[in-house]
Amino acid sequence: MSPIWLYLHFPNLQLNTLFSGNTGSHETLPVVVLDAKKNQVCQRNGSARKLGIQCGMGLATASSLSQQLQVVSYCREVEESQLNVIAETLYQLTSDICFFQPDGLALRIHNMLNLYGGLQPYWNMLREHLTRLHIEYQASTAWSPLAARVMARNQINTISDQRDNIKTALGQCTIDSLDIHNKDKQKLKRVGLHTVADIVALPLKDIARRFDSYLVTYLGRLKGELHHPLPFFHPPEYFYRYLELLYEIEKTDTLIPPVKRLLNELESFLKIRNHTTSELTLTLYQRDHTPLEVTLGSAQCEYRAQSWLKLLSLKFESVTLTAPVYAISIRVDKLQELNPVRQDMFAGKQAQISTLQLRAILEAKLGASAVQQLCYVSEHRPEYSQKQVPLSDTDVDAASVDILPDRPGFLLSEPLPLQEKVTVIRGPERISTGWWDNQQAVRDYFIARNQFGQLLWIFRTPHNYWYQHGLFC
Amino acid sequence: MAYAELFCQSNFSFLVGASHPQELVRQADFLGYDAIAITDECSVAGVVRAYTEIKRHHLGIKLIVGSLFRLQGLELILLCPHRQAYAELCRIITNARRRSAKGHYKLTRWDLKTVKHCLAIWLPSGKADIDDEWSRLLIKHYPDRVWIGCRRYLSASEPEYLQHCESLSATYQLPICAVGGVLMHVAQRQSLQHVLHAIREHTQVSKLGKQALSNCERALRPLSKLTKLFPASWRKQTTAIAAQCQFCMSELQYEYPAELVPQNKTPQQHLRDLVEKGVEIRFPEGISKDIRAIIEKELTLIAEQRYEYFFLTIHDIVQFAKSRHILYQGRGSAANSVVCYCLEITAVDPRQINVLFERFISKERNEPPDIDVDFEHERREEVIQYIYQKYGRERTALAATVITYRFKSALREVGKALGINETQLDYFIKNVNRRDRGLDWQSQLTELGVDPESHYGQQLISLVNEIMGFPRHLSQHVGGFVISAGPLYQLVPVENASMPERSVIQWDKDDLESLGLLKVDVLALGMLTAIRKAFQLVEQHYGKTLSIAGITKMKDDPEVYRMIQQADTVGVFQIESRAQMSMLPRLKPKTYYDLVVQIAIVRPGPIQGDMVHPYLLRREGKEAVTYPSKDVETVLSRTMGVPIFQEQVIQLAMVAAGFSGGEADQLRRAMASWKKNGELLQFKSKLVNGMLERGYQKSFAEQIFQQILGFGEYGFPESHSASFAVLAYVSSWLKYYYPQAFYTALLNSWPMGFYSPSQLVQDARRHGIPVLPVCVNQSQYDHVMQPVAQQQHFAIRLGLRLVKGLSVQAAEKLVTSRDPVTSFTSMADINALGLNIGQMEALASADALHSIQSNRYQARWSLMDTLPSLPLFDNADSEHDYPLRPSDMDNLLEDYATLGLTIGRHPIALLKDAKLLDAFTSASELIQCSHKSLVTVVGVVTGRQAPGTASGVTFITLEDHTGNINVIVWQATARSQKQAYLKSKIMKVKGIVERGDGGVIHVIAGKLFDESHLLNELHTSSREFH
Secondary structure, three states, rough: OOOOOOEEEOOOHHHOOHHHHHHHHHHHOOEEEEEOOOEEEEEEHHHHHOOOOOOEEHHHHHHHHOOOOEEEEHHHHHHHHHHHHHHEEEEEEEOOEEEEEOOOOEEEOOHHHHHHOHHHEEEHHHHHHHHHOOOOOOOEEEEEHHHHHHHHHHHOOOOOOHHHHHHHHHHHOEHHOOOOOOHHHHHHHHOOEEEHHHHHHOHHHHHOOOOOOOOOOHHHHHOOOOOOOOOOOOOOEEEEEEEEEEEEEEOHHHHHHHHHHHHHHHHHHHHHOOOOEEEEEEEEEEEEOOOOEEEEEEEEEEOOOHHHHHHHHHHHOOOOOOEEEEEEEEEOOOEEOOOOOOOOOOOOOOOOOHHHHHHHHHHHHHHHHHHHEEEEEOOOOHHHEEEEEEOOOOOOOOOOOOOOOOOEEEEEEEEOEEEEOOEEEEEEEEEEEOOOOOOOEEEEEEEEEEOOOEEEEEEOOOOOOOOEEOOOO | OOOOOEEOOOOOOOOOOOOOOHHHHHHHHHHOOEEEEEEEEEEOOOHHHHHHHHOOOOOOOOOEEEEEEOOOOOOEEEEEHHHHHHHHHHHHHHHHOOOOOOOOOOOOHHHHHOOOEEEEOOOOOOOHHHHHHHHHHHHHHHHEEEEEOOOOOOOOOOHHHHHHHHHHHHHOOOEEEEEEOOOOOOHHHHHHHHHHHHHOOOOOOOOOOOHHOOOOOEOOOOOOHHHHHOHHHHHHHHHHHHHHOOOOHOOOOOOHHHHHHHOOOOOOHHHHHHHHHHHHHHHOOOOOOHHHHHHHHHHHHHHHHHOOHHHHHHHHHHHHHHHHOOOOOEOOOOOHHHHHHHHHOOOOOOOHHOOOOOHHHHOOOOOOOOOOOEEEEEOHHHHHHHHHHHHOOOOEEEEEEEOOHHHHHHHHHHHHHHOHHHHHHHHHHHHOOOOOOOOOOOHHHHHOOOOOHHHHHHHHHHHHHHHOOOEEEEEEEEEEEEEEOOHHOOOOEEEEEEOOOOOOEEEEHHHHHHHOOOOEEEEEEHHHHHHHHHHHHHHHHHHOOHHHHHHHHHOOOOHHHHHHHHOOOOOOOOOOOOOHHHHHHHHHHOOOHHHHHHHHHOHHHHHHHOHHHHHHHHHHHOOOOOOHHHHHHHHHHHOOOOOOOHHHHHHHHHHHHOOHHHHHHHHHHHOOOOHHOOOOHHHHHHHHHHHHHOOOOOHHHHHHHHHHHHHHHHHHOOHHHHHHHHHHHHHHHHHOOHHHHHHHHHHHOOOOOOOHHHHHHHHHHHHOOOOOOOOOOEEEEOEEEOOOOOOOEEEEEEOHHHHOOOOHHHHHHHHOOOOOOOOOOOOOHHOOOOOOOHHHHHHHHHOOOOOOOHHHHHHHHHOOOHHHOOOOOOOOOOOOOOOOOOOOOHHHHHHHHOOOOOOOOOOHHHHHHHOOOOOOOOOHHHHHHHOOOOOEEEEEEEEEOOOOOOOOOOEEEEEEEEEEEEEEEEEEEHHHHHHHHOOOOEEEEEEEEEEEEEHOOEEEEEEEEEEEHOOOOOOOOOEEEO
16 A cells, blocks of 8 residues: 555644633734744734734734734744644554654554545544644645645645645645755755746756755655655653643632643543553743642542542642743653552651751641741842742852841841930941832931940931831840 | 032943933032042043033033043042143053953053052052052052042941041051042932943842942032031042142143144145145136135135144045045035135035135134045045054044934833843834824833833833933944044043954044044045046046036036936935935926035925925015015025025024024034933023014014924034035936936945935936846946947946855956957856856856856756766756746846846836736826826835934835836824835835926825735845834
8 A cells, every 4th residue: 555644734833722711812812923033923823814914024013013912932842742742642543653843743644544444534533633632733645744744834735645636736835845955945946946846847867966965865755756764653651731821820710721621631641541640740830930839649549630620729729829820731750550559558657857858848748938048138228138038949149148247137027116215336327229119218227225235226217217127136 | 618529430431320421510510519520430531521511501610530440459540630641641541441342441550650640549449458559559659649539428337448548548648538439410310320230230220239329329419418428638638639630621732743734834834835726726717806805715714713734634635535536525614615625625616606615614603614525435445544554543543423322222221120021122112113203202102001100110211211312332433533743642542443453532523522623524425436437437438537526617507407307316416315306396406506405405404494395485486585684684595584504593593692603603512412412492592582682573583493493403504515416416417418327337336325226227227228137248347338239329238246146256257257259158168267156156047147048047057067067078068958947027036136126027017917916007107197186006115214304204115117106105094004004015005196396296195005925025125214
């Protein structure tokens, strides 16, 4: 049987992975994915298209066409991981899947056709799966993976095993869509060759005299005359999904719907493999903050999305977001067979624990952010000159901050009005800064002694009010 | 209580100081300081501004010149007690700067040891070991000239530091003086100082932490406060030091290079001799009494002002250019004098124009004479090298240009310092249209989502506002040379420019002007190159010798003016732009002076000042020419009572509002920079009241002030316009009488001017000049005139220089190896040239091989073949014919890609023949359309111009196969049809024909359609002017 390859091209892969809570507004707001390196729009949704925004357009032009334009930075990793998800789904139907990173998959299908009873039934089945993923695609079949790829990328959606059909369709494709060096594309165009049909009409030996072997090999593979070795996909032994949110979410309960979507994917992942798991890690990516990891454990191995969701809603009660969440991910590393042997829950032993162990336990119980230490901050305003940071926060380098000798060892959390008689022994030190965060401090600080001989750190405001702010040891 | 501030950094200590020098001296004067020293770090770039401010406002404060230096833990301020010390300071700054890359400096111990005259204020570091070491050096080398400078900022560890200073003072017997270490003129500048600091550190204000100033004590503080902070003895030292500093900037006298005058002559004599010699050249038939009288008057004026050397310097430079056959033309206030004509600095025959030198150079205005000399743009470097060689690098340098924060840079940098992310800033910057007159940028930012009520919005807006106009760094002036008699570094510090082998002084042209120092502007002008090339072609092909002076001498030629009146001026100097062209049929210039007016009137100044309409009406006799007084008449009579030139406005201020010469000069400078500092408004009451006192109507006074505002930075001086008009006339003359030479010369001088080669070639062909394609057997490197059919008729043969990707060397090799008789007959001949494959392919695709190969595809295909390059196959043309032939469309695209133009069919003609276009009116048919009729036009977008003046109007030029169409797009139309407006390369416009005065035809756009998809690979990049 002659080989048939099916190629799936996902033109808006990153855009399609953006989660939108409300699909209605998703369509009305123009969204583009921007390739920041080239400063060019590389994907855009329907309403952006309607506004005349095109791929390859600069950000300036695009944003001048719409004031409401939502811009997302292109991220290859997002597409790659999404491509994995698609491959995993399609693996149920076809075993031979090859990746064309970051946005395409080639499927060797002729060996499956007998099983499904021909190309059309197979395609129908595949399409059903694809529809469920809510991802735009272009698909084409041809005699070689490269030929199918070129056709799909040219938006020629030909699902056929007839050589003549394929030949005609492939012939229309432009030189630009071939995976050859730009230099060669230019050379071809400059002698009037614009389509695949133009090139194929020329004797291969004439081309070989003018181009390097890469192009000749490519053309051979395109025509299906040369073998094209490709590595096939093997499904991973863990589950990982990343989901970028279209809107930043600030409350945990609004996070439930997108998380549910991932849990559903987890459920089908586990079901296909006849597996369950006892632990999953949910990561909440917060704007300008370190991602928040929520680890969920379940005493009993579980695969149902519903059960995990219940656990999660409980867990969310104790989770507070420090900043809006722009993306979420779920990771499961340990998979278990559906009917595992029960662990003996009463076999635990008690033992002495070290500080580090204690810290580890506390952090596990209360969350890493709950176990804190005090450190200095480079800041003139005393109330901001120290802060509590999680013990686990390693990038705090307390030694780097210059500590002035005339700063009290003990700083009041709130300055108190000065209510006793004192004698000033040093000062003033004038602090007048902090305009940028609207917490301006204008004060003259003094060191003073009270009647008990205590050294106080006091300050005066421009309106001549006196406060105590600290105590020297 | 008396106090002198001896340590004060202005914003010329870039990204450190947060106030302009002007603000500092004003505030210090207001606070009652005796003196203030401007001590920027290794720089005196800001002192002239401070000096000028004091002079302008007659402030009582004394200015001290100094500079701060840093070296290995040492901070030292040097102050200038007298001229010698100033020269010393300039030398040290120059040496430290010249050792380092642009913008940095490197001081050495040796520098410090050579200081013999400057006073020193030392700022101890507070570290005992370092300070001990330095104090020994200072005592040794600065006996009785060094003080310890003590600052009080009310910081935490200040008591210990002061103690340390006092003990240093006691140990080494060094007196202490109080210093402020001022960085801002008022405390309110603290936030801007923080922002500047953050910009310097590439961080955000909130992350500066303890590096940032902790309070506002580095502002100029009131005397009462200083009294509390500093002991009386410390304060007394400041005034004692100030009293020693007697140097004033006015002492700086420019000393001209002596070698310009022969030893046994005075400069006056020498200048007179040269002028007399020039009289013989310029007036071989003898001169009239009038002209003799003018010459005498001018020479007297020059002698009174002692400007001989300035004229001699320029004379020397232009003589060099003349000897090298480099075409040049002088312009500027002094250039249009008979003396300059005789010195051959300009070619404006004074009999032609009847301009008065006095009008341009005025004693009472006391402004330095201004002569800019334009040279051929391709050969200016020869002139610059001559100057360097003649005067030496020590004695000549370029003037600086102060690069300041403009809106975009201000918003970006302030935004970053406030922690706004860069994509957001990009978004703001790209979406704020500074040209939108209806909405200022503050309101536009609000529209883009910045809440002006919020803390953040207020900060952003006010800080951006404050930082605009702040200097960022010094750059080099385009061509302003300062040449001196002795080493320049005794006059002003010199530093490295970013261009290798160039050095710049620390002052810009305004500073030089304030000090009365002269600079010589050596500028580059493409049109001069084109005119010289045209002259050469005329000589070569017609045997006639032309010169600029010769053409202007022939009096105004009515035929040439007829051409100009019809706006047939593509390629002509200055009057070729869209706006100029649309004015020509209305103004109908008939004489040289009309051209002077034409060039100056189509400028934002007169347009915003609403002077164009009254002038037109009066010219056409539709409005009476009246003057409010005799005085005003003398100023305005040459422009029919309407002020058009910058000089007239200044003169009006003098005759009608009683401005003194000095005040008028200030007004002129304020006009030049008013957008930056808003200085003009302070003249309003003086001007209006002055005019009321002299019996003028209030409305007239207000109108004049409005016109001054409109003139602002865009005012155009008559003195420049007069010189430009000469070139405009000469180029028109050439276009009329020698069009082939004119177009060929323009094309050979490109890049220059307003139009692309494609547009020039289109224009040439519309004038019936045959244009022949690039050909390996016919073309030279340059475009040439080639005789066709009968003699005296020429075609333009396009040159190989047009072929993109073909190097000059390769083209020359091709031309020199070509046998004129046998020429190239096969691909093997071309291969034998040994050009690299890229160059040959460029020739093939440009269809330059059309005499050898049947078409460009075939040519290229056979070039690509790797086999024939083996000797064995040398003549084996075994290759069968290549199957693909280029269509018209293919040829068009290839032409644009390889040459940037086509002499084949116009894209619109191709689209029309391919029936891709619906019915439309062509450019040539537009003349038959009646006023207000509806039309559809279509063309390649070749120009998109949004002049700052025309409230939101964009002019779009469409080119079809018959000519150009002028489309006017109103702002509302542009806004509502953004896509087509912004993106179209081929545009279809449905609109209304508007026929203006004198037959100007525009299409007022109603609906715009982007038809680029029809030809989406067309490589005519439209030139956008913003």
